[in-house]
Amino acid sequence: MTFAQFCQNLGDPKVYYPQLAAATGGVVAAIVAWHILQQQGDRTPNWIRLNEQDITAQTGLTETEQQLARQQLAQKGLLEERPVSGREGVVDVRLNLEKLEDALQSGETPASAAPADPYFPAKRQAIATVVTPNYQFSGPWNSPEQLEAFQRQLLDYAKQKGLDNPSGWMFKIVDGLTKGMISPFWDEFTENRPLGSSQQVKRDWEIETGVPYPAFEEERIQYYVQKGEPLEVAVSRARADLRKPVLAQDLWEGFLRKCDRLADEAIKAKKKGLTTPYLPPSFTQRSEITxxxxxxxxxxxxxxxxxPESEPPPExxxxxxxxxxxxxxxxxxxxxxxxxxxxxxxxxxxxxxxxxxxxxxxx
Incomplete structure (x- = not known):
């Protein structure tokens, strides 16, 4: 294929003026401005209607490129726009020919085309938002000292609970407060109460929060022992079960039924003259092992x-x-x-x- 045949397959070429690109701020803006100039001409009024799909077909520019180019022209005061109601991708525009002519005569060049100084290179644009040196979290605390004391209590609480990442957990609580989230930990801190105390719920099977009735716990331990588990494993699994509210509630209801049945049997035995009715091992009072x-x-x-046998026993x-x-x-x-x-x-x-x-x- 020859060069001429290759060019014929590309279709009609479009005009591009480097001077217009310098005045409008870029090549894409120059293409859009020249397209508007061709349509606008010397007509009065100079408003013309643009269809983004038509411009894409004629210039190859995408709709996003067209919108950015029009914004660039409007920022320089070279283009006015007014929307067309009910028609998406259609807009009425008008070039300010006087300002465009002044820009061409003054030889204005875009900032990106400014000659580079070999000794003082252009300053790189910041890629992140600058934070003031004295920036502080904004939250319900009255002073940095109060915030620090709150953070230390959060860290101690996380360590006592055995959390994997105490500092990360602490940051989430503090960050949530800065965003307006409600935290019971902050209420407990300001009221001088232990952290987590307001979130503890005493269940029916507990003599105090987190401490189940000894007979109920021992009943679950014996369940695992009878299944062949070692004692230490049975204790661990039983206590893990009683920390699950739904499972522990079901076990508690079954335990109460068993206690009621044992009580009925004990009453009957006493009526028959038995002084010490039988009770399961879990009901036997046991001292705490320390x-x-x-x-x-x-x-x-x-x-x-x-x-040794050769020595007499001491006193x-x-x-x-x-x-x-x-x-x-x-x-x-x-x-x-x-x-x-x-x-x-x-x-x-x-x-x-x-x-x-x-x-x-x-x-």
Whole structure:
């Protein structure tokens, strides 16, 4: 294919004037301005009607490009517009020929075409909104100190609850307050109440918020124990079930039915002369197990209770021998017990020197 044949396939060419582009602010604006000039001519009044689809067919400019070009011409005072009601994509326009002629004679060039200074390059336009140095969150707090105190309480609350990202959770609460959101945490903070206290609900199966009745909890623990779960797993699963309101409510209703049945059976048994009717293990009163009690038992197990046969047993109130203490100090639990006993009984005459139990040094 020859060059002439290629050009024939492109259709009719359109005129483009570089001087008009400099006056209007760009090539696209110049094409739209020249199209309007051809249609407007010297007619009076100079208003003409443009159809964006027709201009696209004649110039190849999209509707968006046409609208931006008309806005650019209007900002320079070269174009006036008035909408046509009921017709989308159709507008009446008029070029201000006097201002356009003045722009052509003055040789005005667009800002983007300004010659570049090799020593002082053009300043780059900012791509982000400038924030003042003293910018602060705007919210219901009266001072930055009050906001800081509120944030610290939020962080402590998030840590106690075991949240994965305490700082991120805290930011969401504070950011919501800046946008006018209501937060019960702020109300609790201003009223000097523990955070989260107003959001806690005491359920029917709880003796206090978050603490279920011991018999109800033990009943659920025994359910998992009977299914073959280890005790520690049974406790964990039972407490997880009772933290789910819907599931716990259903379990509570079943538990009450069971209690009512057991009470009826106990009343019948008493009427027949039985003094102590049977109750399931979950209804047996059990003392709470504490860490101190467990540690004391474990220390008793790890501490030697018998002496070698060659040595006579000490008196009940006699202090342990140095060998006994040194042997007990070798295990982690025994080490803790020995340290505690030596602090409570300095009269024994022993102390820990270089991580070993040795007789106390004289002063």
């Amino acid at each position: 860490k101190e009690q467990v540690m004391e038992k474990l220390l008793q197990v790890s501490t030697p209770t018998a002496l 009940p109130d006699a202090p342990p021998s140095l060998e006994q203490l040194q042997k007990a100090y070798q295990s982690p639990l025994g080490r803790s017990w020995v340290k505690q006993q030596l602090q409570q009984h300095p009269e024994w005459g022993y102390e820990i020197i270089d991580n070993q139990v040795q007789p106390s040094l004289p002063f």
